[in-house]
Amino acid sequence: MEVLSPTAYVILGMVRGEPRSGYEIKAMVDETTRFFWAASYGQIYPELKRLSEAGLLAGVDSPTGGRKRTVYEITADGEEELKAWLRQPPQTYEMREEGLLKLFFADALPREEAVEIVRSMRAHRLAANAQLRAMEPFAAEKDDPFPLLVLRGGLEFTEWFADWCRRMEEQILAAVPEKRSS
Amino acid sequence: MEVLSPTAYVILGMVRGEPRSGYEIKAMVDETTRFFWAASYGQIYPELKRLSEAGLLAGVDSPTGGRKRTVYEITADGEEELKAWLRQPPQTYEMREEGLLKLFFADALPREEAVEIVRSMRAHRLAANAQLRAMEPFAAEKDDPFPLLVLRGGLEFTEWFADWCRRMEEQILAAVPEKRSS
DNA sequence: ACAGGCATGTAAATAGTTACATGATTCG
DNA sequence: CGAATCATGTAACTATTTACATGCCTGT
Numbered sequence: 001m002e003v004l005s006p007t008a009y010v011i012l013g014m015v016r017g018e019p020r021s022g023y024e025i026k027a028m029v030d031e032t033t034r035f036f037w038a039a040s041y042g043q044i045y046p047e048l049k050r051l052s053e054a055g056l057l058a059g060v061d062s063p064t065g066g067r068k069r070t071v072y073e074i075t076a077d078g079e080e081e082l083k084a085w086l087r088q089p090p091q092t093y094e095m096r097e098e099g100l101l102k103l104f105f106a107d108a109l110p111r112e113e114a115v116e117i118v119r120s121m122r123a124h125r126l127a128a129n130a131q132l133r134a135m136e137p138f139a140a141e142k143d144d145p146f147p148l149l150v151l152r153g154g155l156e157f158t159e160w161f162a163d164w165c166r167r168m169e170e171q172i173l174a175a176v177p178e179k180r181s182s
Numbered sequence: 183m184e185v186l187s188p189t190a191y192v193i194l195g196m197v198r199g200e201p202r203s204g205y206e207i208k209a210m211v212d213e214t215t216r217f218f219w220a221a222s223y224g225q226i227y228p229e230l231k232r233l234s235e236a237g238l239l240a241g242v243d244s245p246t247g248g249r250k251r252t253v254y255e256i257t258a259d260g261e262e263e264l265k266a267w268l269r270q271p272p273q274t275y276e277m278r279e280e281g282l283l284k285l286f287f288a289d290a291l292p293r294e295e296a297v298e299i300v301r302s303m304r305a306h307r308l309a310a311n312a313q314l315r316a317m318e319p320f321a322a323e324k325d326d327p328f329p330l331l332v333l334r335g336g337l338e339f340t341e342w343f344a345d346w347c348r349r350m351e352e353q354i355l356a357a358v359p360e361k362r363s364s
Numbered sequence: 365a366c367a368g369g370c371a372t373g374t375a376a377a378t379a380g381t382t383a384c385a386t387g388a389t390t391c392g
Numbered sequence: 393c394g395a396a397t398c399a400t401g402t403a404a405c406t407a408t409t410t411a412c413a414t415g416c417c418t419g420t
Contacts, residue, residue, distance in 0.1 A: 090281035099272035105195035
């Protein structure tokens, strides 16, 4: 069994339980996992084809009205592949946080400009928090408890991060001495 | 002024203050920003060439003993470019956290296996915390306060995350009911 | 009639990692 | 002398985003 691309598993997971089209998978990803695992059409459609060829998914024609449409359902092999992956310890722990990089180099700016960095970061996290907040009722009414658990983790994380930014703002202005020549 | 690649700025930031070789930049990144902004040789060396051609860096031969070596120092234009970038609000806020994706789909596993996911995540964050802890004294003795500030943010983040995992472990075992057919 | 959403896909560009190749120097 | 580290680089691969193209259906 060859190794699948990272995006393959988000697809397998999304169609488990109920068959979905590429378009629906993309929409679900954007509503749910995008904060920690994104996927674009450019990945999803080719991957659906590969997974079907590998026998892990099966495409079923299922037009809505006259509009043609293919939904993909997971096969027994696909379900096994998904579970085997779920049992492996996670490998990917990546963060690309431009704000932290800027803050790391912020000594190059005068303090009043340096605090702008943490203000931007804070605004971003508060906006993300509000988005998650708006999704919470929908996740809460579902049968599967894990998406809600993860969403509440996101809520807590964005709150922690926003608060850290607030404290850093104070700290930079209060305690960090200005450099002689920046 | 054309837009630079994302990696360009980490290089500009790393050579500001004192000139460094590609090898040293890579080592610094691995010691400091890698938790939120990584870079590989395959990005660094070609980028050093491009930045020199663009006049934002200047390469200076500076062999150590008989071993040839080029360090790059930032030019006035490079300094301006770096500061202009620092003044822009951060654009990139990405996370790719395989553990959260697995947890999101964990309903496919029995509960005893689902908790293994948060246990792995917790172990990972505790290990990261220990690494940051070991770096703290070195950051603390530097003149520039921002790297230390960012590092302490990382310390707090990994602690929060590890604690969240611990609480999720309890919660999954205690409150989340087992499904009829998983 | 037109806007907006549903639906599928691809091409091109950009980003990034991994592995490899090469060779010098330093330290034990 | 051999291992580790310093040092520079490239090729191949993998991953991912963005933009574009197409066209149908539904509601106003």
